[in-house]
Amino acid sequence: MDNRATVSPQSSSQSSPQPSPKSGEMIERVWREIHLAGEHFLTFFRDVYSYRGYIVQSVTRDLRKKYKRSSLGYLWSMLNPLLMITVLTVIFSNLLPRVEHYAVFLFSALISWQYFSGTVSECMSSIRGNMNLIQQVPMPKFIFPITIACSNFVNLLLTLVALLIVTVVVGRPLHWTVLLFPIYFIPLLLITLGLGLLLAVSEIFFEDTKHLTKLVLQAWYYLTPVLYGPAMLPEHVVRWLRLNPLFYPVTQLREIFYDGAVPALLPYLLSVGVGVVVLAVALRVFYRNEDKFIYFV
Amino acid sequence: MEQEVVVGESNGCAPHPGEQATSRPPALEVKNVTVQYRAYKERPGTFKEHFLQFARTGRWPKYYSRFEALQNLSFTVEAGTSLGIIGSNGAGKSTLLKTLSGVIRPTKGEVLARGKVDSLISLGAGFDKELNAVENIYLYGSLHRIPKGEIEARVPRILEFAELEEFQEMPVRYFSSGMFARLGFSCALDMDPDILLVDEVLSVGDARFRQKSQEAMQNLLKSGRTIVVVSHGLRAMADLVDRIILLSKGRIVFDGAPDEAIKIYLSEDYEVALDGKRFVESTPSSGA
Numbered sequence A: 001m002d003n004r005a006t007v008s009p010q011s012s013s014q015s016s017p018q019p020s021p022k023s024g025e026m027i028e029r030v031w032r033e034i035h036l037a038g039e040h041f042l043t044f045f046r047d048v049y050s051y052r053g054y055i056v057q058s059v060t061r062d063l064r065k066k067y068k069r070s071s072l073g074y075l076w077s078m079l080n081p082l083l084m085i086t087v088l089t090v091i092f093s094n095l096l097p098r099v100e101h102y103a104v105f106l107f108s109a110l111i112s113w114q115y116f117s118g119t120v121s122e123c124m125s126s127i128r129g130n131m132n133l134i135q136q137v138p139m140p141k142f143i144f145p146i147t148i149a150c151s152n153f154v155n156l157l158l159t160l161v162a163l164l165i166v167t168v169v170v171g172r173p174l175h176w177t178v179l180l181f182p183i184y185f186i187p188l189l190l191i192t193l194g195l196g197l198l199l200a201v202s203e204i205f206f207e208d209t210k211h212l213t214k215l216v217l218q219a220w221y222y223l224t225p226v227l228y229g230p231a232m233l234p235e236h237v238v239r240w241l242r243l244n245p246l247f248y249p250v251t252q253l254r255e256i257f258y259d260g261a262v263p264a265l266l267p268y269l270l271s272v273g274v275g276v277v278v279l280a281v282a283l284r285v286f287y288r289n290e291d292k293f294i295y296f297v
Numbered sequence B: 001m002e003q004e005v006v007v008g009e010s011n012g013c014a015p016h017p018g019e020q021a022t023s024r025p026p027a028l029e030v031k032n033v034t035v036q037y038r039a040y041k042e043r044p045g046t047f048k049e050h051f052l053q054f055a056r057t058g059r060w061p062k063y064y065s066r067f068e069a070l071q072n073l074s075f076t077v078e079a080g081t082s083l084g085i086i087g088s089n090g091a092g093k094s095t096l097l098k099t100l101s102g103v104i105r106p107t108k109g110e111v112l113a114r115g116k117v118d119s120l121i122s123l124g125a126g127f128d129k130e131l132n133a134v135e136n137i138y139l140y141g142s143l144h145r146i147p148k149g150e151i152e153a154r155v156p157r158i159l160e161f162a163e164l165e166e167f168q169e170m171p172v173r174y175f176s177s178g179m180f181a182r183l184g185f186s187c188a189l190d191m192d193p194d195i196l197l198v199d200e201v202l203s204v205g206d207a208r209f210r211q212k213s214q215e216a217m218q219n220l221l222k223s224g225r226t227i228v229v230v231s232h233g234l235r236a237m238a239d240l241v242d243r244i245i246l247l248s249k250g251r252i253v254f255d256g257a258p259d260e261a262i263k264i265y266l267s268e269d270y271e272v273a274l275d276g277k278r279f280v281e282s283t284p285s286s287g288a
Helices: A002-015 A023-050 A052-068 A073-095 A102-124 A143-169 A176-205 A209-223 A235-241 A247-259 A265-296 B047-057 B093-101 B133-143 B148-162 B177-190 B207-222 B234-240 B258-267 B270-275
Strands: B028-040 B064-077 B082-086 B108-113 B117-120 B195-199 B226-230 B243-248 B251-256
Touching (some): A023 A052, A023 A143, A102 A143, A102 A176, A102 A209, A102 A247, A176 A209, A176 A247, A247 A265, B064 B108, B082 B093, B093 B117, B093 B226, B133 B148, B207 B234, B243 B258
Parallel strands (some): B082 B243
Antiparallel strands (some): B243 B251
C-alpha cells in the first residue's frame, strides 16, 4: 500500500476540482482521498481473489470460444500480428532504412499497443454485454473487465512466442532482458485496466462513448511510438510525446525485446505511478456508479 | 453468495441445517425497504444531447422521474419456511426478489440475509450458450465461488438430476428450452443455498420434472433451508409455500395464510382496499 499512498495525492487533487479555502481542510481532504483510494484497492484485490475461480473459468471459456471452431486454433493469435507485421515491414523498412530489423522493432511495440487498444475497447462493452448476469447475481462488476484483461494477456503471451520466433528467424540475438517482461508490463496493465474501467462506466451512461473511443484510439496510435521510435524525431517533438502515458510503457517494453537493454528506472517508476493514479481514479468512479448500472440497460 | 447485506448482530449466525428452526434468528429480515427506480422519459443517450442541455439550462439534465417500486416493506422469513409473493404485473414482485438477492441495493432500509443466497430469477444466467453442459456447470459453480474440486464432485449429480447425462458434450445452444431450464434449475439447487429465491420457474420442464423439482424444494425446506417464490401459478405455489405476501403498487396488502391471500388476490378488490388503507397493516405472521 505504501507506494500507492505516495502517489495518490495527485489523484485526489484531480478529482476534487473546487479549491478549498483553508490549507488545513485541504490536507484533510487529500488525506481522506488517499485513505479511500487505499480502501478501494483493498476491496479490489480481495474481490479479485475471491472470484479467482470465476475469472479462470471465464478466461478459459473466452479462449476456447475464440479458437474452438477454427481449424488453426491458437495459431490465429500468432498469424494475425505476423501478417500485419509483414505488410507494415515491407512498407516502413523502406521508409525508415536506418532501423535494423524493422520487423522486430515494430513487433516489439505493436504487441503493447494491441494489448492496450484491444483490452480497452473490449472492456468498454463488457458491462452491457453481461447485463443478464448482473441482473441476477450480485457480484463485483469489475470482474468482467478483469476477465477481458486476463484473456488478452494470455493472447499477448502467445504473440510473444511469435515475437521471439521472428527475432530468431531474422537473425537477431535474443537478449536476457526478455525475462524482465513481467516487470515492465505492470505500468501498461495498470493504465489499460484503469482506462478500461472508466470507459466501461461511461459507456453505460453514454452510448456514444464507443464512437468517441474509436476516434481517440486512432489518433493515439500515431502519437505512440509504435511505427517509429523516439530517436527518429527531433527532441522538441519527443518532449510533447512524453506526455502520452503510454510513451514510457511502450518504449520500455521495446527496449527489453528489441534493444536488449535494461530500461531506465525513473521513467519506469513514473509510469507505474501514473498507472496507479489512473486505476485509483477509475476504481473510485466505478465503485461510485456500480449500483446504478442495473437501471441503465 | 455468502452475503451479509448489512452488517448487524447477524455475524457468525450462519445457519446449520438440521438445527431447530425456532432457535434460530430469521433467515431473511426485511426492514423498511424502499426501492426507488428512475423512470426514464427519454434516455440522455449521447454526450451531445447531455452537454447541449447543460449549455441551455445551466444544469445537468434529468430525464427521469423517480418512482418507488417498493415502499417501506418490512417482513421476516424464518429459516425452514417458504414464502410466496403474489401480485399483479408491476406490483414489485421481481424488484423485491432482486432486492432480496442483493442485485438491487435498497434506497432506504436494509435486507439481512443469513447464509448463502441463490436466485433463480431468469434461468440460465451465468451460462454460456457456446459451452457444453459440463463446462457450464463449472462456470456456474465458479461464479458461486465454489472451488474447482468441489464442482467436479457435483457435476455427475447435477447432470443426473437434470437428466442430461447423454447430452453433456452438446453445446447448450442446441438444447431445447426445457433441457436448458432443467440444467439451470439443477445447478441452482445443487449450490446448497440457505435461501433460494425462485421467480416463475415452477413451470420448468414437463410434468414429471416439475414433480421432481417440487420434491427437491420440499427437501430443502425439510433440511432447514428457506425458499421465497414469485409466481403466477397460484395452485403450484399454494402447495409449496407456508405463507404468502400479496403486493400491490409496491406495498404489502396482505401477509398470511396462502388460501386467504389467494382469495383476496382473486377477488381483485384489494387494490381498492389499499387506497382505503384497510389491509395496509399486514398481519404479522411467522409462517408455519
